[in-house]
Amino acid sequence: EVQLVESGGGLVKPGGSLRLSCAASGFTFSSYSMNWVRQAPGKGLEWVSSISSSSSYIYYADSVKGRFTISRDNAKNSLYLQMNSLRAEDTAVYYCARGLLSSGFGFDYWGQGTLVTVSS
Amino acid sequence: SYVLTQPPSVSVAPGQTARITCGGNNIGSKSVHWYQQKPGQAPVLVVYDDSDRPSGIPERFSGSNSGNTATLTISRVEAGDEADYYCQVWDSSSDYVFGTGTKVTVL
Numbered sequence: 001e002v003q004l005v006e007s008g009g010g011l012v013k014p015g016g017s018l019r020l021s022c023a024a025s026g027f028t029f030s031s032y033s034m035n036w037v038r039q040a041p042g043k044g045l046e047w048v049s050s051i052s053s054s055s056s057y058i059y060y061a062d063s064v065k066g067r068f069t070i071s072r073d074n075a076k077n078s079l080y081l082q083m084n085s086l087r088a089e090d091t092a093v094y095y096c097a098r099g100l101l102s103s104g105f106g107f108d109y110w111g112q113g114t115l116v117t118v119s120s
Numbered sequence: 121s122y123v124l125t126q127p128p129s130v131s132v133a134p135g136q137t138a139r140i141t142c143g144g145n146n147i148g149s150k151s152v153h154w155y156q157q158k159p160g161q162a163p164v165l166v167v168y169d170d171s172d173r174p175s176g177i178p179e180r181f182s183g184s185n186s187g188n189t190a191t192l193t194i195s196r197v198e199a200g201d202e203a204d205y206y207c208q209v210w211d212s213s214s215d216y217v218f219g220t221g222t223k224v225t226v227l
Contacts, residue, residue, distance in 0.1 A: 033217075044153070045163065045206055047216035059215055095162055102169050105210035106153035111161040 002109045003025040005094045009114030016086050016118070021080040022096030022111055030054075030074040033099030035107060037082050038092035038116075046092075049081065050099070064090075086118045123209035132205035133226045138194040140222045142207030149220055150209040152190040166205075167192060174195060193198045194224070202226045 008020040022034070036048040049070040050059045058070055071081040079096055093115050096109035132138040141202040142152060142183065151156050155163035165174050167183035182194045194201055207219035 025146065037216075044221045045208075045218040047156075047218065050216070096195075100153070100168060102172075103151065105151070105216065106165065106168050106208060107163075108153075108165050108168070108174060111166070112162050 002098065004109060004111035005099065006094065006111045006114040007050040008095050009094065011115045011117045011119065013120050014087060014118055017082070017084045018086065018116060019116075020083065020094055020096075020114060020116070021084075022081075023113070024077045024079065024098075027098070029072075029077040032101070033057075034072060034079045035097045035099055035104075036070065036079075036108065037095045037097050037110075039113075040092040042091075043051055050092070069087070083116070086116075090116060090117050091118045092116060122209070122210065122214040122217050124207055124217055126205075126207060126219040126222045129223045129225065130177070131227055132194075132197045133227045134197055136197055138197050138201070140192040140194075140202045140205050140207075140223055140224065142190040142219045143188055143194070144190075144209065144217075147188055147190050147209065148165075148186045150185075150211070152183065152185050153208045154181075154192045155208065156203045157206065163206065197224075197226055199226050201209060 002024045005023045035050045038107045046112045051070045067085045094111040096111040098109040100106040154167040157163040166181045170185040171178045171183045182193045205222045
Protein backbone atom coordinates (compact mmCIF):
# COMPACT_ATOMS: atom_id res chain seq x y z
CA GLU A 1 0.00 0.00 0.00
CA VAL A 2 1.35 3.40 -1.00
CA GLN A 3 1.79 5.69 2.00
CA LEU A 4 3.01 9.26 2.18
CA VAL A 5 3.34 10.82 5.62
CA GLU A 6 4.21 14.49 6.00
CA SER A 7 5.70 16.07 9.11
CA GLY A 8 7.40 19.27 10.19
CA GLY A 9 4.54 21.74 10.03
CA GLY A 10 3.78 24.22 12.76
CA LEU A 11 3.56 27.86 13.75
CA VAL A 12 6.37 30.14 12.59
CA LYS A 13 6.84 33.90 12.57
CA PRO A 14 7.07 35.88 9.32
CA GLY A 15 10.61 35.71 7.98
CA GLY A 16 11.23 32.39 9.72
CA SER A 17 12.11 28.98 8.36
CA LEU A 18 10.64 25.51 8.47
CA ARG A 19 11.59 22.15 6.98
CA LEU A 20 8.90 19.74 5.90
CA SER A 21 9.49 16.03 5.44
CA CYS A 22 7.54 13.34 3.63
CA ALA A 23 8.19 9.67 4.42
CA ALA A 24 7.24 7.32 1.59
CA SER A 25 6.53 3.61 1.71
CA GLY A 26 4.81 0.89 -0.29
CA PHE A 27 6.47 1.66 -3.63
CA THR A 28 9.88 2.11 -5.25
CA PHE A 29 10.46 5.70 -4.21
CA SER A 30 13.49 6.19 -6.47
CA SER A 31 11.39 5.55 -9.59
CA TYR A 32 8.95 8.41 -9.15
CA SER A 33 8.97 12.16 -9.35
CA MET A 34 7.67 13.79 -6.19
CA ASN A 35 5.85 17.02 -5.53
CA TRP A 36 4.61 19.49 -2.95
CA VAL A 37 1.13 20.97 -3.32
CA ARG A 38 -0.43 23.38 -0.84
CA GLN A 39 -3.90 24.56 0.08
CA ALA A 40 -4.53 27.77 1.96
CA PRO A 41 -7.43 27.67 4.44
CA GLY A 42 -10.71 27.59 2.51
CA LYS A 43 -8.94 27.92 -0.83
CA GLY A 44 -8.05 25.72 -3.78
CA LEU A 45 -5.00 23.64 -4.58
CA GLU A 46 -1.71 25.27 -5.58
CA TRP A 47 1.32 23.42 -6.92
CA VAL A 48 4.52 24.40 -5.09
CA SER A 49 7.47 22.34 -6.35
CA SER A 50 8.51 19.16 -8.15
CA ILE A 51 11.63 17.01 -8.21
CA SER A 52 12.43 14.23 -10.66
CA SER A 53 13.27 10.71 -9.55
CA SER A 54 17.05 11.28 -9.56
CA SER A 55 16.87 14.97 -8.54
CA SER A 56 18.07 15.99 -11.99
CA TYR A 57 15.10 18.25 -12.63
CA ILE A 58 13.64 20.64 -10.08
CA TYR A 59 10.84 23.14 -10.59
CA TYR A 60 9.22 25.79 -8.41
CA ALA A 61 6.11 27.92 -8.57
CA ASP A 62 6.95 31.61 -9.02
CA SER A 63 5.37 32.33 -5.63
CA VAL A 64 8.08 30.35 -3.80
CA LYS A 65 11.06 30.56 -6.15
CA GLY A 66 14.18 31.70 -4.32
CA ARG A 67 12.67 30.99 -0.89
CA PHE A 68 11.85 27.27 -0.95
CA THR A 69 14.14 24.34 -1.76
CA ILE A 70 12.93 20.86 -2.60
CA SER A 71 15.18 17.83 -2.13
CA ARG A 72 14.96 14.07 -1.72
CA ASP A 73 16.95 11.19 -0.27
CA ASN A 74 16.20 8.02 -2.20
CA ALA A 75 18.14 5.91 0.31
CA LYS A 76 15.79 7.08 3.05
CA ASN A 77 12.62 7.15 0.89
CA SER A 78 12.12 10.74 1.93
CA LEU A 79 11.13 14.05 0.36
CA TYR A 80 11.86 17.45 1.88
CA LEU A 81 10.85 21.07 1.52
CA GLN A 82 13.05 23.73 3.10
CA MET A 83 11.02 26.90 3.47
CA ASN A 84 12.81 30.17 4.21
CA SER A 85 11.66 33.79 4.42
CA LEU A 86 8.15 32.63 5.18
CA ARG A 87 5.24 35.00 4.64
CA ALA A 88 1.67 35.08 5.90
CA GLU A 89 0.49 33.99 2.45
CA ASP A 90 2.47 30.75 2.80
CA THR A 91 0.00 29.62 5.47
CA ALA A 92 -1.50 26.41 4.15
CA VAL A 93 -1.74 22.67 4.41
CA TYR A 94 1.22 21.24 2.52
CA TYR A 95 0.70 17.93 0.77
CA CYS A 96 3.33 15.57 -0.53
CA ALA A 97 2.15 13.93 -3.78
CA ARG A 98 3.60 11.23 -6.01
CA GLY A 99 3.93 11.97 -9.70
CA LEU A 100 2.01 9.94 -12.25
CA LEU A 101 4.13 7.64 -14.37
CA SER A 102 2.02 8.48 -17.42
CA SER A 103 3.08 11.34 -19.65
CA GLY A 104 0.30 13.55 -18.35
CA PHE A 105 2.08 15.07 -15.35
CA GLY A 106 -0.43 14.54 -12.57
CA PHE A 107 -0.42 13.25 -9.00
CA ASP A 108 -1.66 9.78 -8.15
CA TYR A 109 -1.15 9.52 -4.38
CA TRP A 110 -1.26 12.21 -1.73
CA GLY A 111 -0.30 12.35 1.92
CA GLN A 112 -2.65 13.68 4.59
CA GLY A 113 -0.84 16.99 4.73
CA THR A 114 0.89 19.09 7.37
CA LEU A 115 -0.30 22.54 8.41
CA VAL A 116 2.06 25.49 8.22
CA THR A 117 0.92 28.68 9.91
CA VAL A 118 2.91 31.87 9.43
CA SER A 119 1.87 34.45 11.98
CA SER A 120 3.40 36.81 14.51
CA SER B 121 -0.33 32.09 -17.39
CA TYR B 122 -2.69 29.24 -18.14
CA VAL B 123 -6.08 29.42 -16.42
CA LEU B 124 -8.59 26.63 -15.77
CA THR B 125 -12.15 27.71 -14.99
CA GLN B 126 -14.70 25.54 -13.18
CA PRO B 127 -18.24 26.33 -12.01
CA PRO B 128 -18.21 27.04 -8.26
CA SER B 129 -20.97 24.59 -7.54
CA VAL B 130 -23.06 21.80 -9.03
CA SER B 131 -26.14 20.32 -7.37
CA VAL B 132 -27.54 16.92 -8.28
CA ALA B 133 -30.15 14.53 -6.93
CA PRO B 134 -29.14 11.03 -5.90
CA GLY B 135 -29.17 8.63 -8.83
CA GLN B 136 -28.84 11.40 -11.38
CA THR B 137 -25.79 12.48 -13.40
CA ALA B 138 -23.42 15.28 -12.42
CA ARG B 139 -21.26 16.97 -15.04
CA ILE B 140 -18.40 19.22 -13.97
CA THR B 141 -16.72 21.31 -16.62
CA CYS B 142 -13.17 22.62 -16.78
CA GLY B 143 -12.50 25.34 -19.31
CA GLY B 144 -9.11 26.29 -20.67
CA ASN B 145 -7.62 27.57 -23.90
CA ASN B 146 -7.25 24.56 -26.22
CA ILE B 147 -7.43 22.23 -23.22
CA GLY B 148 -8.20 19.42 -25.65
CA SER B 149 -4.52 19.32 -26.53
CA LYS B 150 -3.51 18.64 -22.91
CA SER B 151 -3.90 15.72 -20.51
CA VAL B 152 -6.47 16.51 -17.84
CA HIS B 153 -6.59 14.98 -14.40
CA TRP B 154 -9.43 15.18 -11.89
CA TYR B 155 -9.26 15.05 -8.08
CA GLN B 156 -11.94 14.57 -5.46
CA GLN B 157 -11.45 16.19 -2.06
CA LYS B 158 -13.80 15.59 0.86
CA PRO B 159 -13.77 17.96 3.86
CA GLY B 160 -10.68 17.56 5.99
CA GLN B 161 -9.16 14.97 3.67
CA ALA B 162 -6.41 14.87 1.08
CA PRO B 163 -7.31 14.95 -2.63
CA VAL B 164 -7.86 11.63 -4.39
CA LEU B 165 -7.21 11.10 -8.09
CA VAL B 166 -10.42 9.94 -9.77
CA VAL B 167 -9.60 10.38 -13.48
CA TYR B 168 -6.23 10.81 -15.19
CA ASP B 169 -5.11 11.45 -18.75
CA ASP B 170 -8.56 12.75 -19.70
CA SER B 171 -10.53 9.53 -19.26
CA ASP B 172 -8.59 6.80 -17.44
CA ARG B 173 -9.59 5.64 -13.97
CA PRO B 174 -7.13 4.59 -11.26
CA SER B 175 -7.74 1.21 -9.72
CA GLY B 176 -10.44 1.34 -7.08
CA ILE B 177 -12.33 4.25 -8.62
CA PRO B 178 -15.90 3.29 -9.59
CA GLU B 179 -16.87 3.18 -13.26
CA ARG B 180 -19.44 5.85 -12.42
CA PHE B 181 -16.62 8.36 -12.76
CA SER B 182 -15.67 9.18 -16.36
CA GLY B 183 -13.94 11.98 -18.19
CA SER B 184 -13.78 13.57 -21.61
CA ASN B 185 -11.76 16.37 -23.16
CA SER B 186 -12.16 18.27 -26.40
CA GLY B 187 -11.69 21.78 -27.71
CA ASN B 188 -11.73 24.25 -24.85
CA THR B 189 -13.60 22.11 -22.31
CA ALA B 190 -12.90 19.00 -20.28
CA THR B 191 -15.72 17.30 -18.39
CA LEU B 192 -15.89 15.00 -15.40
CA THR B 193 -19.11 12.99 -15.36
CA ILE B 194 -20.40 11.24 -12.28
CA SER B 195 -23.20 8.80 -13.11
CA ARG B 196 -25.74 7.47 -10.60
CA VAL B 197 -24.61 9.99 -8.01
CA GLU B 198 -24.45 8.84 -4.40
CA ALA B 199 -24.36 10.81 -1.17
CA GLY B 200 -20.71 9.82 -0.75
CA ASP B 201 -19.81 11.70 -3.95
CA GLU B 202 -20.41 15.02 -2.22
CA ALA B 203 -17.02 16.76 -2.32
CA ASP B 204 -14.92 19.40 -4.02
CA TYR B 205 -13.57 18.44 -7.44
CA TYR B 206 -10.51 19.95 -9.12
CA CYS B 207 -9.22 19.59 -12.65
CA GLN B 208 -5.49 19.88 -13.34
CA VAL B 209 -3.17 20.06 -16.33
CA TRP B 210 0.48 20.66 -17.03
CA ASP B 211 1.32 23.67 -19.17
CA SER B 212 4.75 24.46 -20.56
CA SER B 213 4.57 28.10 -19.45
CA SER B 214 2.72 27.65 -16.15
CA ASP B 215 3.86 24.19 -15.00
CA TYR B 216 1.14 22.44 -12.98
CA VAL B 217 -2.19 24.26 -13.00
CA PHE B 218 -5.28 23.45 -10.96
CA GLY B 219 -8.80 24.52 -11.72
CA THR B 220 -10.74 26.78 -9.37
CA GLY B 221 -12.65 23.85 -7.93
CA THR B 222 -16.31 22.78 -7.98
CA LYS B 223 -18.35 21.88 -4.93
CA VAL B 224 -20.74 19.04 -5.70
CA THR B 225 -23.82 18.96 -3.50
CA VAL B 226 -26.07 15.90 -3.44
CA LEU B 227 -29.61 17.07 -2.81
